[in-house]
Amino acid sequence: MSRIDATFERLRRQGRKALIPFITAGDPDLQLTLPIMQALVAGGADVIELGVPFSDPMADGPIIQRASERALKQGTTLRQVLGLVNAFRRLDEKTPVVLMGYANPIEAMGYDAFVEGAKTCGVDGVLVVDYPPEEGEALAQRLTAVQIDPIYLLSPTTPEGRIAQVARLARGYVYYVSLKGVTGASHLDLEDVRARITVLRQSIRLPIGVGFGIRDARTAQAVAEMADAVVVGSRIVQEIEASPREAVPARVQTLVASLRQGMDRAAAVGKIP
Numbered sequence: 001m002s003r004i005d006a007t008f009e010r011l012r013r014q015g016r017k018a019l020i021p022f023i024t025a026g027d028p029d030l031q032l033t034l035p036i037m038q039a040l041v042a043g044g045a046d047v048i049e050l051g052v053p054f055s056d057p058m059a060d061g062p063i064i065q066r067a068s069e070r071a072l073k074q075g076t077t078l079r080q081v082l083g084l085v086n087a088f089r090r091l092d093e094k095t096p097v098v099l100m101g102y103a104n105p106i107e108a109m110g111y112d113a114f115v116e117g118a119k120t121c122g123v124d125g126v127l128v129v130d131y132p133p134e135e136g137e138a139l140a141q142r143l144t145a146v147q148i149d150p151i152y153l154l155s156p157t158t159p160e161g162r163i164a165q166v167a168r169l170a171r172g173y174v175y176y177v178s179l180k181g182v183t184g185a186s187h188l189d190l191e192d193v194r195a196r197i198t199v200l201r202q203s204i205r206l207p208i209g210v211g212f213g214i215r216d217a218r219t220a221q222a223v224a225e226m227a228d229a230v231v232v233g234s235r236i237v238q239e240i241e242a243s244p245r246e247a248v249p250a251r252v253q254t255l256v257a258s259l260r261q262g263m264d265r266a267a268a269v270g271k272i273p
Helices: 003-014 030-043 062-073 078-091 103-109 111-121 133-145 160-169 190-200 217-224 234-242 245-268
Strands: 018-024 048-051 097-101 125-128 174-177 208-211 229-232
Touching: 003 018, 018 030, 018 062, 018 208, 018 234, 018 245, 030 048, 030 078, 030 245, 048 062, 048 078, 062 234, 078 097, 078 103, 078 111, 103 111, 111 133, 125 133, 133 160, 174 190, 190 208, 190 217, 217 229, 217 245, 229 234, 229 245, 234 245
Parallel strands: 018 048, 018 229, 048 097, 097 125, 174 208, 208 229
Antiparallel strands: none
């Protein structure tokens, strides 16, 4: 059983849902990213989505775009991100790490070199934003062969045919983008999310995580009542951007702990099925 599968199984037995925070590797610098990852875990993260910085992050809003810019100014590369995961894995053998990014850096490195490096360093999942299932099957097969989970995005506009392809190829969990637009958007319609997840569960047997538009404990709690995981990115990256460097890990831990407490309140009152 993979680390991701084991995590969701443990949480299921506990009647809890997964908290999956996102940060960009190399933001504000590569040296601080490892302490931030540890702070995420200390605050209650169950899985970490680690962004690979890219110069044209088309699905990301201005907050995460700026994080990529800061990381790239520091010279952060995909190989360095893999090395960071390796360093984290020496300190933490339990928490799954999912790399989230774009196709260009992977293609520049080469599929085989990337998959070998990801496996060696302890990566548990890979989400490539601009690889829809019909274009990403070759990479998905390589990842699956070495027990790394290919993870896919679904959105409110995903057609039924693509949902079926994702159901066939995805492993670990599926990330449902709850809003049209880019990361950092607001106006989350919880009833629409609930209805959409109900439809997706007819085809998707994996856990479903929901992201975009989750910025506080109240919203995290509400999403935890309907999904298997809550994904939070822009709000955490915003905290990193706004904090003095020396205060970043502590402030990130406090923020993540507040989200975790909100989600656990839902479990405590018996709302999580």
